[in-house]
Amino acid sequence: MSVRVLAALLVLLVMPALGRAQGYAGLGAEAGEGFAAVTRPADLRFPRDHGPHPEFRIEWWYLTAALTGEDGAAYGVQWTLFRVAARPGPEEAGWASGQIWIGHAAVTSAARHAHATRYARGGVGQAGARAAPFAAWIDDWALESRAGPGADGMAAVRVTASGPDFGFALEGAATGPLVRHGEAGFSLKAAAGQASYYYSQPFLRLAGTVSLGGEAVAVTGTGWIDREWSSQQMSPDQQGWDWFSLHLDDGRRLMAYRLRERVGPSHAFGTWIEADGTARALGAGEIVMEPTAWAEVAGRRLPVGWRLEAPGIGLAVDTAAVNAQSWMGGDFPYWEGPIRVTGSHPGRGYLELVGY
Numbered sequence: 001m002s003v004r005v006l007a008a009l010l011v012l013l014v015m016p017a018l019g020r021a022q023g024y025a026g027l028g029a030e031a032g033e034g035f036a037a038v039t040r041p042a043d044l045r046f047p048r049d050h051g052p053h054p055e056f057r058i059e060w061w062y063l064t065a066a067l068t069g070e071d072g073a074a075y076g077v078q079w080t081l082f083r084v085a086a087r088p089g090p091e092e093a094g095w096a097s098g099q100i101w102i103g104h105a106a107v108t109s110a111a112r113h114a115h116a117t118r119y120a121r122g123g124v125g126q127a128g129a130r131a132a133p134f135a136a137w138i139d140d141w142a143l144e145s146r147a148g149p150g151a152d153g154m155a156a157v158r159v160t161a162s163g164p165d166f167g168f169a170l171e172g173a174a175t176g177p178l179v180r181h182g183e184a185g186f187s188l189k190a191a192a193g194q195a196s197y198y199y200s201q202p203f204l205r206l207a208g209t210v211s212l213g214g215e216a217v218a219v220t221g222t223g224w225i226d227r228e229w230s231s232q233q234m235s236p237d238q239q240g241w242d243w244f245s246l247h248l249d250d251g252r253r254l255m256a257y258r259l260r261e262r263v264g265p266s267h268a269f270g271t272w273i274e275a276d277g278t279a280r281a282l283g284a285g286e287i288v289m290e291p292t293a294w295a296e297v298a299g300r301r302l303p304v305g306w307r308l309e310a311p312g313i314g315l316a317v318d319t320a321a322v323n324a325q326s327w328m329g330g331d332f333p334y335w336e337g338p339i340r341v342t343g344s345h346p347g348r349g350y351l352e353l354v355g356y
Contacts, residue, residue, distance in 0.1 A: 034087065034088040034089075035055065035056060035057045035085070035088045035231040036053075036055040036056050036088070036231060037231060038056075038186065038195040038196055038197055038230050038231065039186075039195075040183060040186050041183070041184065041186065042180070042182075042183065042184050042185035042186040042197055044180060044184070044185040044197065044199055046152060046153070046178065047131045047132040047134060047152065047153050048131050049131070049197075049199070049227070050129075050131045050132070050134045050153050050154065050227070051129055051130050051131030051132070051134075052083055052091070052099075052128070052129045052130075053197075053229045054083075054085060054088070054089060054090050054091055054099060055088055055089070056085070056229045056230060056231045057084070057085050057088075057230070057231040057232070058082065058083065058084050058085070058229065058230060058231070059082070059083050059227075059228060059229030059230070060080055060081060060082045060083070060226070060227070060228055060229075061080070061081045061129060061136040061143060061225070061227060062078075062079070062080045062081075062225065062226040062227070062228075063077075063078070063079045063080070063143055063157075063159055063204075063223055063224065063225050063226075064076070064077065064078050064079075064223065064224050064226075064245060064336075064338075064350040065077040065078075065170060065204075065206050065221055065222065065223040065224075066221050066222055066223075066247060066338045066339075066348040066349055066350060067206065067210065067219040067220065067221035067222075067338075068219060068220060068221055069210070069217040069218065069219050070217060070218045070219070071217055073109060073110065073217075074109070074110060074322045074338060074340070074348070075107065075108065075109050075210050075217070075219055075221075075338070076106075076107070076108040076109075076322060076323075076326075076337055076338030076350065077106070077107055077108075077159075077168050077170065077210060078104065078105060078106045078108075078115075078328075078336055078350075079103075079104075079105050079141065079143055079159050079161055080103065080104040080105070081101065081102070081103050081127070081129065081136045081137070081138055081141075081143070082101065082102040082103075082104075083099060083100070083101055083122075083129070084099070084100045084101075084102065085098055085099055085100075086098040086099075086100065091122050091123060091128070092122075092123055093123050093124075094123050094124060095121070095123065096123060097121060097122035097123025097124075098122070099121075099122030099123065100119070100120075100121060100122065101119070101120040101121075101122060101126075101127035101128065101138055102117065102118070102119055102120075102138075102332075103117065103118040103119075103120075103127070103138035103139075103141050103161075104116075104117055104328060104330075105141060105161035105162075105163060105166075105168075106166070106326075106328060106336065107166040107167070107168055107210050107211070107212050108322060108323050108326050108337050108338055109212055109322070109323065110322055110323055111323070112212050112213065112323070113323050113325055113326045113327065113337065114163060114164075114165040114166035114212055114213075115163065115166075115328050115329070115330075116161075116162075116163030116164065116166075117330045117331070118138050118139055118141065120138050120139070126138065126139060127139070131153070132153060133145045133147075133153060134147075134153030134154060134157075140160070140162075141160060141161040141162075142158070142159070142160050142161075143157060143158075143159045143225075144157065144158055144159075145157055146158050146171060152174075152178065154174060154178065154201040154225055155173065155174045156171075156172070156173045156174070157171070157172060157204070157225070158170070158171045159171075159223075165212065165213055165214075166210070166211060166212050166213075167210070167211045167216075168208065168209065168210040168211070169208045169209055170206045170207065170208035170209075170210075170219075170223070171206065171207060171208055172204045172205050172206035172207060172208075172223055173204070173205060174201055174203045174204055174205075175203045175204075175205055176202070176203030176273075176275070176276065176277040177203070177277040178199055178200070178201050179199060179200050179201075179202055179253075179255075179271060179273055179277060179279045180198075180199045180279065181198040181199060181200065181255060181271045181279075181281070182195075182198060182269075182271075182281055183281070185197050185198060185199050187228070189238075189259055190237070190238060190259065194230075194232050195230065196228045196229060196230035197228065197229055197230070198226070198227070198228045199227050200224060200225060200226050200227065200245075200255065200271075201224070201225040202224045202225075202245065202247075202253040202255070202273060203253070203277070204222060204223030204224065204225065205220075205221075205222060205223075206219075206220065206221055206222065206223045207219065207220045207221075221348075222247040222348070224245045224247070224253075224349075224350065226245070237261055237262050237263065238259045238260060238261055238262070239260050239261075239262055239355045240259075240260050240353075240354045240355015240356060241257055241258065241259045241260060241352075241354050241355065242257060242258050242260070242289060242303070242306075242351070242352070242353055242354075243255075243256070243257040243351070243352040243354070244256045244257065244270075244289075244306075244308070244319070244339075244349060244350070244351055244352075245349050245350045246317075246319075246341055246345075246347055246348075246349035247347050247348055247349050248341065248345045248346070248347035249345070249346050249347045250275065250345065251274075251275030252272070252273060252274055252275055252345065253273035254270060254271070254272055254273065254308075254315070254345075254349075255270050255271045255273070256268060256269070256270035256271075256282070256287055256289060256308060257269060257270065258289050260355065267284040267285070268282075268284075268287045268288060268289045269281075269282060269283060269284065269287070270282040270286075270287050270310075272310070272313050272315075280313075282310060282312075282313075286310055286312055287308065287309070287310040287315075288307075288308070288309045288310070289306055289307075289308050290306065290307045291303030291305065291306055291307075292305040292306060292307050292318065293305025293306075293320070295321075295324035295325070297324065297325055297327050297335060298327045298329065298333065300356050301356075302324075302335055302353055302356055303353065304320075304321040304324045304335070304351075304353075305318070305319060305320050305321065306318070306319045306351070307319075314344060315344055315345055316343050316344045317341050317342065317343035317344055317345055317346075318341070318342050318343050319339045319340065319341050319342075319349070319351065320339060320340050320342075321337055321338075321339055321351065322337060322338040322339060322340065323337055323338075326338075334352065334353060334354045334355070334356075335351075335352065335353035335354075335356070336350070336351070336352045336353075337350070337351060338350055338351075339351045
C-alpha cells in the first residue's frame with residue numbers, strides 16, 4: 001500500500017465523519033485532549049507564524065490568484081496545503097509522525113477547470129512548512145519566499161503546481177502589509193467560542209504562466225494568501241461556509257464569509273482593507289451576503305452568484321463566477337473559483353463554497 005493511500009486512510013480516521021454531522025470534514029468535532037485552544041488575545045508574530053503550529057489540530061497555507069492572460073481571458077489559480085494532526089505534539093521523524101499533509105491545486109478558465117489532490121505523511125520530508133525562510137510544500141508543489149534579507153517572508157513569493165491537465169508557475173511581490181482578521185488575528189466562528197487564528201497577505205501582484213490542456217499562457221494579476229489554524233474551526237451546529245476574497249479596482253480589499261447555521265440565521269463577518277493596509281473588522285449585521293444565481297454542480301445546487309452589501313462602508317456589489325463548474329472533487333469536495341465583481345466597487349476575486 002502506498003504512502004499516499006495510507007495518508008488518505010489516516011485522514012479519514014482523523015476526521016471520521018467527513019462530518020456533516022459535526023460540521024464540514026469533522027471541523028465541528030471536539031478536538032480531543034491535548035490540542036491547544038484558540039484564545040484571546042491573539043499574539044501573532046512574524047516570521048514565527050508563517051510556519052506550522054503542530055499543537056493545533058488543523059491549519060492551512062492557501063493562495064488564490066485572479067489573473068488575466070495575454071489572450072485577454074480571465075484565469076484563476078488555487079494552491080492550498082493543509083496540515084492535519086492525528087494527535088498533538090511536534091513533528092516526529094518517519095512513521096512516528098502524527099502529522100498528515102494534503103495539497104489541493106487548480107487552474108480555472110471560463111471554459112475549463114482542472115484540479116488535483118496530493119497526500120503525504122509527515123516526518124519524511126515529502127511535505128511540510130517552515131517559518132524562515134518561508135516555504136510550504138508537498139512533493140514538487142511549493143509556495144516559497146523570494147523576499148530579500150530583512151523583509152517579511154511573504155513580501156515576495158513563488159508558487160508552483162501541476163496536475164494531469166494543468167500547471168502554473170507564478171512569482172510576485174506584495175504592495176501592502178499583512179492583515180490580521182477579527183480581533184488582531186483572533187477570529188471568532190461561533191457563539192459557543194469556536195475560533196481560529198487568522199491573517200492574510202492580500203496585496204500580491206503576480207506574473208507567470210498557467211497551462212490548461214497543454215496550452216501555456218502568460219498571465220498577470222492579483223493574489224491573496226490566507227493563513228489560518230485552529231483545533232476546532234466550527235460549531236457542531238454549523239454545516240459549512242461561504243467565503244470571498246475581493247481585489248477591488250480602487251486598491252481596497254475585502255474578506256467576507258458566513259458560517260451556515262443548521263438552525264436559525266447565518267451571520268456574515270469580514271475585514272475591510274484600505275489600499276494602505278488599514279483594516280476594519282466587520283461584525284454581525286455590518287455585512288449582508290445573499291445568493292442571486294444558482295447552478296447545478298456535481299449533483300448539487302450551488303449559489304454561484306451573490307449580492308454583498310455593507311452600508312457602513314458604502315459597499316453594494318454583485319459577484320459572478322468566471323466558471324460556474326469550478327468543483328474541487330475528491331475526499332473533501334467543495335466549490336472554489338475566480339469571480340468578477342460589479343457595482344459600487346468593481347474588481348475581481350475568489351469565492352469558496354464549502355459543505356453543500
